[in-house]
Amino acid sequence: MKDKILHKIEKRDIKLSVIGLGYVGLPLATEFAKSKIQVIGYDTDDKKVEKINNGISYIKDVSSEELKKLVEEGLLSATCDSTILSEVDAILVAVPTPLSKTKDPDLSYVLKAAHDVKKHLRKGHIVSFESTTYPGTTDEIILPILEETGLKAGKDFFLAFSPERIDPGNPKYTVKNTPKLVGGVEPFSTLVVSKLYSLALLNVVPVSSAKVAEAAKLLENTFRSINIGLANEMAIMCNILGIDVWEVIEAASTKPFGFMKFYPGPGIGGHCIPIDPIYLSWKLKTFNYTARFIETATDINSNMPRYVVGRIQDALNEKAKSVKGSHILILGVAYKKDIDDLRESPILDIITILEEKGANVDYFDPHVPWVDINGKLIESKGTEPDYSSYDIVVLGTDHSAFDYEGIYKASSYIFDTRNAFRNHGIKDTEGKIVTL
Ligand SMILES: NC(=O)c1ccc[n+]([C@@H]2O[C@H](COP(=O)([O-])OP(=O)(O)OC[C@H]3O[C@@H](n4cnc5c(N)ncnc54)[C@H](O)[C@@H]3O)[C@@H](O)[C@H]2O)c1
CATH class of the missing domain: 3.40.50.720 (NAD(P)-binding Rossmann-like Domain)
Structure with missing residues (x-):
């Protein structure tokens, strides 16, 4: 045989x-x-x-x-x-x-x-x-x-x-x-x-x-979840300290050994990174062992949408505006760039929280024609939303298809959860971008 x-x-x-x-x-x-x-x-x-x-x-x-x-x-x-x-x-x-x-x-x-x-x-x-x-x-x-x-x-x-x-x-x-x-x-x-x-x-x-093959896959994705969690906590800590986290990461990454770049963002999504580490920690619970790194990273990552909303609230406050009644455009709702996958997307949580706080939220995503927010269908704005009509434009997903320069010129205020505008060479000469 x-x-x-x-x-x-x-x-x-x-x-x-x-x-x-x-x-x-x-x-x-x-x-x-x-x-x-x-x-x-x-x-x-x-x-x-x-x-x-x-x-x-x-x-x-x-x-x-x-x-x-x-x-x-x-x-x-x-x-x-x-x-x-x-x-x-x-x-x-x-x-x-x-x-x-x-x-x-x-x-x-x-x-x-x-x-x-x-x-x-x-x-x-x-x-x-x-x-x-x-x-x-x-x-x-x-x-x-x-x-x-x-x-x-x-x-x-x-x-x-x-x-x-x-x-x-x-x-x-x-x-x-x-x-x-x-x-x-x-x-x-x-x-x-x-x-x-x-x-x-x-x-x-x-x-x-x-078992080795099963555990190796979980190590790979747990490694990502924990390092993204660290980058997210670094963003929170740098904000408290008044330091630009993106510059800190680039500076640290000039070390040619012993450091690997991970970036903060609005949270983690997809069918893998938010879920797989929990498979590992669940298994360990059956042995009365608590997987502490996994729990901490999961906690930080899953709280990022609420943290981002808090930062949007602070940004609007700077302009003497409240979230309630404001008009907000979210750019990109997929969980990562250049894809149409919405599974576990933290941007959907951001929209939900903003709406709960009374904001009027629209979104534009060239890859996602509509989203379901708690049973309510919202359609993506057409290819050219009227950026100037929003109190703040929030970059959720850094799709390559966005016209970063055009959006910068047309918008009055931007909250960028991915540092995407700077990564696309936009110099914020008018001081209208707030980054995570
Ligand atoms: N999506 C990713 O990026 C990715 C990457 C690596 C690993 N994974 C893992 O791969 C697995 C599959 O993920 P996916 O993203 O392809 O899921 P998916 O939901 O895109 O596809 C699963 C498919 O299985 C079908 N299906 C469900 N139960 C079935 C059954 N009993 N018999 C026949 N068909 C059935 C569904 O109709 C669906 O088409 C998951 O364990 C996921 O964690 C996913």
């Missing part, structure tokens, strides 16, 4: 399914299809499935043109029918791992996917879970579900965890060239799953266990 599987991979005689065709799954499926591996994606969302089969992409990093070509060549298709899983040789799982209302890991999507795999599991199947999760999920939860079939991992089927590290919107590091960690539930699974990824990806890095 083992030689047969390795031989099949070597011959590239592999049919693959990706479960979950979202921000992670669709680029992954596309990458394998581009490497001439036939991919049949499985998703419970029939709208996504229909779009894929019509060659229409809903993910920025995948163009409709390349998707259409792969669909026409028969290399990529999608279905809502899970029976496809019994027809393929390999299954990669990229379903969501959010937090529950009580801020605990919500593994319901992973469990549903594991049960779908179990239903169709057969000898020779190669399975890799990519959804970010706490150490132990693959060994302690997924493996027992799959082995309920009577099939044994390492003998009958092969199971690994391989974290997805995709950075949406990053033109330099894509699915193809970002090193891919693979940790199997036993050594042969690590080998088989590594060889499988090598069919499409440039750099596969095997590690000794699924």
Whole structure:
């Protein structure tokens, strides 16, 4: 069996399914299809499935043109029918791992996917879970579900965890060239799953266990969360001290060793950085250990929207204005630049708090046509908002598409949470920009 599987991979005689065709799954499926591996994606969302089969992409990093070509060549298709899983040789799982209302890991999507795999599991199947999760999920939860079939991992089927590290919107590091960690539930699974990824990806890095791969992903994102938290607290401290935090960061970064730049901002967003560290701290709570760095960084980062609103309030106060009744334009609502993803975006919290305080808030984001603020739909202002009509323009997301010079000229007052105007070479000769 083992030689047969390795031989099949070597011959590239592999049919693959990706479960979950979202921000992670669709680029992954596309990458394998581009490497001439036939991919049949499985998703419970029939709208996504229909779009894929019509060659229409809903993910920025995948163009409709390349998707259409792969669909026409028969290399990529999608279905809502899970029976496809019994027809393929390999299954990669990229379903969501959010937090529950009580801020605990919500593994319901992973469990549903594991049960779908179990239903169709057969000898020779190669399975890799990519959804970010706490150490132990693959060994302690997924493996027992799959082995309920009577099939044994390492003998009958092969199971690994391989974290997805995709950075949406990053033109330099894509699915193809970002090193891919693979940790199997036993050594042969690590080998088989590594060889499988090598069919499409440039750099596969095997590690000794699924737990190491799970923990490595959480370390990466916890590292970011904590360092962003430090930068945010530095911004708060510098404001108290009357020092420009942006200049401090640039000054510190002239040290060529032992320092790495992180920037403050309006808070953290996306499906990863605000959530993943909590998966780690939750797991440690089951051992009666408190992950103090994670809790402190989470606390600082999640309070940034309220801090930003406080600073906007101070800025308006300088002009003898109150937040209540003021007209505020928010520039950029996506959680980071040049993308359309609103998940966990702190800018939405800023809008909510400003509205609660009685401000009239509009927004302009070329990537996001509308937002839902507590059940109320707000549309993005057209391409040329009347900047001069607002009491303050708040830069929330530093999209490249903004005309920074034009906005500077047209606005009377600006609060910049990202230092974006200076980064775009604007000299504040009129003293109308306040930065975080
Ligand atoms: N988005 C990122 O930048 C990113 C980066 C690295 C890792 N991750 C991790 O990757 C995982 C997936 O994230 P995402 O951003 O792609 O999520 P997503 O919400 O964009 O996509 C998930 C897809 O899975 C589908 N789905 C849900 N349950 C399913 C099921 N049981 N069977 C079939 N399809 C199902 C949904 O319909 C959706 O299309 C998460 O664990 C996330 O933490 C995300």
